[in-house]
Amino acid sequence: GAVVSQHPSRVICKSGTSVKIECRSLDFQATTMFWYRQFPKQSLMLMATSNEGSKATYEQGVEKDKFLINHASLTLSTLTVTSAHPEDSSFYICSALPSSYLAGGTDTQYFGPGTRLTVL
Amino acid sequence: QKEVEQDPGPLSVPEGAIVSLNCTYSNSAFQYFMWYRQYSRKGPELLMYTYSSGNKEDGRFTAQVDKSSKYISLFIRDSQPSDSATYLCAMGAGGSEKLVFGKGTKLTVNP
Numbered sequence: 532g533a534v535v536s537q538h539p540s541r542v543i544c545k546s547g548t549s550v551k552i553e554c555r556s557l558d559f560q561a562t563t564m565f566w567y568r569q570f571p572k573q574s575l576m577l578m579a580t581s582n583e584g585s586k587a588t589y590e591q592g593v594e595k596d597k598f599l600i601n602h603a604s605l606t607l608s609t610l611t612v613t614s615a616h617p618e619d620s621s622f623y624i625c626s627a628l629p630s631s632y633l634a635g636g637t638d639t640q641y642f643g644p645g646t647r648l649t650v651l
Numbered sequence: 652q653k654e655v656e657q658d659p660g661p662l663s664v665p666e667g668a669i670v671s672l673n674c675t676y677s678n679s680a681f682q683y684f685m686w687y688r689q690y691s692r693k694g695p696e697l698l699m700y701t702y703s704s705g706n707k708e709d710g711r712f713t714a715q716v717d718k719s720s721k722y723i724s725l726f727i728r729d730s731q732p733s734d735s736a737t738y739l740c741a742m743g744a745g746g747s748e749k750l751v752f753g754k755g756t757k758l759t760v761n762p
Binding site: 573575622641643644647 | 750754
């Protein structure tokens with residue numbers, strides 16, 4: 532159980548285009564999902580916290596107009612990188628927090644396999 | 652002082668060795684402590700989850716939390732080449748609070 536998928540697994544795009552990344556919790560509902568980015572040999576950097584039905588909370592220094600997050604259902608959150616540039620090239624990883632934690636369940640995050648974005 | 656400190660290594664050990672990985676932290680509000688394993692170009696995989704202080708064992712893995720010292724450890728017994736990965740500690744205050752990650756320790760187990 533507790534499987535999180537991401538699509539696509541890798542994407543190559545031209546500078547100036549927009550890219551959408553999907554994060555799905557496959558066998559549980561997730562009120563909260565998180566988006567991270569990871570540069571080579573670096574740890575995960577939290578970009579934003581996504582809550583179903585409300586606006587995402589962005590970490591300091593993350594441009595909310597550039598990284599659009601939509602958490603439209605309890606199993607799907609999307610990250611759209613708008614007008615991507617080469618410096619946006621990175622490994623983007625989402626995680627999902629099972630809603631069951633509200634009822635005393637484990638409140639640990641389960642991660643997706645990541646999406647490697649390359650902007651030419 | 653960073654919230655979470657983790658020696659990035661790299662750490663190289665022979666097969667069968669006992670591996671000790673550690674993190675220290677400064678935020679006394681942290682209640683939940685996790686260890687994730689991340690293979691190259693993959694998402695992190697949850698290995699161990701511990702609430703508050705104490706030990707937890709799962710197969711060859713043992714996680715220890717000492718809240719009085721703000722120190723957590725992951726021990727790997729009888730290490731295998733397949734254990735070669737980056738190990739990330741993570742901790743949080745709980746609920747929907749964000750996790751804070753260590754930088755990760757890159758481990759190589761040599762056959």
